[in-house]
Amino acid sequence: MAPAGTVADDGTIAVIGAGYVGLVTAAWLAECGRHVRVVETAPERLGMLRSHVAPIHESGLQDLLTTVMGDGRLTVTDDVGEAVRGAGITFVAVGTPPLPDGGADLRQVRDALGQLRRHVGPDAVVVIKSTVPPGTTQALIDASPRDRLKAPLVTCPEFLREGSALNDCRNPSRVVIGGDDVPARARVADLFHHLDTAVIQTDATSAEMIKYGSNAFLALKISFINELARLCELIGGDIDVVADGLGADPRIGRAFLNAGLGFGGSCFPKDVAALDEMAGFHGHSFWLLKAATEVNLQQRRRFVVKVQEALGGSLNGKRIAVLGLAFKPGTDDVRQAPSIDVIRQLVDFGARVTAYDPIAGPKAEPLIPQATICTDAYDCVRGADAVLLVTEWPEFEALDWSRIAGLVRRRLVVDGRNLLDERLLNDLGFTYLRVGRRPAKGARKRRRATAPLASPAVG
Ligand code: UDX
Numbered sequence: 001m002a003p004a005g006t007v008a009d010d011g012t013i014a015v016i017g018a019g020y021v022g023l024v025t026a027a028w029l030a031e032c033g034r035h036v037r038v039v040e041t042a043p044e045r046l047g048m049l050r051s052h053v054a055p056i057h058e059s060g061l062q063d064l065l066t067t068v069m070g071d072g073r074l075t076v077t078d079d080v081g082e083a084v085r086g087a088g089i090t091f092v093a094v095g096t097p098p099l100p101d102g103g104a105d106l107r108q109v110r111d112a113l114g115q116l117r118r119h120v121g122p123d124a125v126v127v128i129k130s131t132v133p134p135g136t137t138q139a140l141i142d143a144s145p146r147d148r149l150k151a152p153l154v155t156c157p158e159f160l161r162e163g164s165a166l167n168d169c170r171n172p173s174r175v176v177i178g179g180d181d182v183p184a185r186a187r188v189a190d191l192f193h194h195l196d197t198a199v200i201q202t203d204a205t206s207a208e209m210i211k212y213g214s215n216a217f218l219a220l221k222i223s224f225i226n227e228l229a230r231l232c233e234l235i236g237g238d239i240d241v242v243a244d245g246l247g248a249d250p251r252i253g254r255a256f257l258n259a260g261l262g263f264g265g266s267c268f269p270k271d272v273a274a275l276d277e278m279a280g281f282h283g284h285s286f287w288l289l290k291a292a293t294e295v296n297l298q299q300r301r302r303f304v305v306k307v308q309e310a311l312g313g314s315l316n317g318k319r320i321a322v323l324g325l326a327f328k329p330g331t332d333d334v335r336q337a338p339s340i341d342v343i344r345q346l347v348d349f350g351a352r353v354t355a356y357d358p359i360a361g362p363k364a365e366p367l368i369p370q371a372t373i374c375t376d377a378y379d380c381v382r383g384a385d386a387v388l389l390v391t392e393w394p395e396f397e398a399l400d401w402s403r404i405a406g407l408v409r410r411r412l413v414v415d416g417r418n419l420l421d422e423r424l425l426n427d428l429g430f431t432y433l434r435v436g437r438r439p440a441k442g443a444r445k446r447r448r449a450t451a452p453l454a455s456p457a458v459g
Helices: 020-031 043-050 061-070 080-084 107-119 136-141 165-170 182-192 204-235 239-247 268-281 287-310 338-348 361-367 377-381 401-407 422-427 441-448
Strands: 012-016 036-039 074-077 087-092 125-128 153-155 175-178 199-202 319-323 352-356 372-374 386-389 412-415 431-434
Touching (some): 012 020, 012 080, 020 165, 043 074, 061 074, 061 165, 080 087, 087 107, 153 204, 182 199, 204 239, 204 268, 287 338, 319 377, 352 377
Parallel strands (some): 175 199, 319 352, 319 386, 352 372, 412 431
């Protein structure tokens, strides 16, 4: 029998937090046939969800929400008690934003657990889905009886990529479940039993370490290839061919070896910083993480310096068109996006910046008030001294570059993602610069005249 104040498991799943992870997970669970109740307290998001509108851009999410909210399998509320009463499993998927020192701010997780303490009985299972630093879940399990939940606590970290998050739910590379309560882990594992994927059950800290280790390792790969790209620019070689050659070794793998403007988004920069901060807290300097972050920032500065050199050493008064604001294609997310840093630096150097993104313009606008956000790529490039490609949206490749050749003031394209067709652009009379390729001889001479990394601090 359920204890006083709680209700027996009615098979429902509750999800606290309708951000990228919570909402996508909830929609997928509903797609799998579960009844899901989502808790969202932000008024704007809640209002949209109550109208069955996805508050985030994520491929396939709107259609799925229309279906599962339409037939009542997924409902939304701002009342934690209402959502979790009777729910057999409750996922906590609230934000863990970065603190000024790089550590993860766990206040939203603690708040959610504080509320759950009043409503969740011992028959339920609570799952930490939020990304929390290694050791966090175990510390919550070991909390004093006064602070502890009545329900067992496990962690099930997410590995969802923005833009393909639903697909990643349906076809995960692996499912990781951590905690010391074996029956609770098994109940969570049962949610994934129909998938053809490995389910790794382990202790909570190993599970969290897998999550942070994965993101940190992928970030290292990106910074490594970007360092090699730098060497190619100095010595010779083509980084794209080099990456293919490295990636052909199955021990290395080709994924995450695309050189360019480096990593952004809500996960890699934050998780690398949080792991580094946590290592430091325990007396260990994790040098590789510090280097990955520093290389990533330098990559953005070098890009601006490259534009500066190509324009004869000064950006003052130059008209620069930036194509791409989202941190990667397929999303409107601009958190930690290279575009924001790059545009701020360009503006600090006196450039007048126009920018265009297929969907991220409205989200970027408040972060870069000095730039003019355009709603059309051709308007964006009109009169430009240089066109910068910052996010590799496929539609930029499909632009009518011969039309652009007639619109710009100077035919210069600096490609930060190695997306565009070099031969086509050269045939149209553009000077085309990309990452990880030695510039032509004339450009090399000009570079020596400019102090390396002579840029203002990155914001
Ligand atoms: C990442 C992880 O992949 C995912 O498992 C985790 O749950 C959340 O963080 P996401 O942030 O959506 O997902 O983006 P991802 O596709 O991993 O790319 C991260 C960043 O790295 C992007 O800014 C991307 O442009 C950059 N990147 C990626 C490169 O610069 N080069 C590459 O080769 C790959």
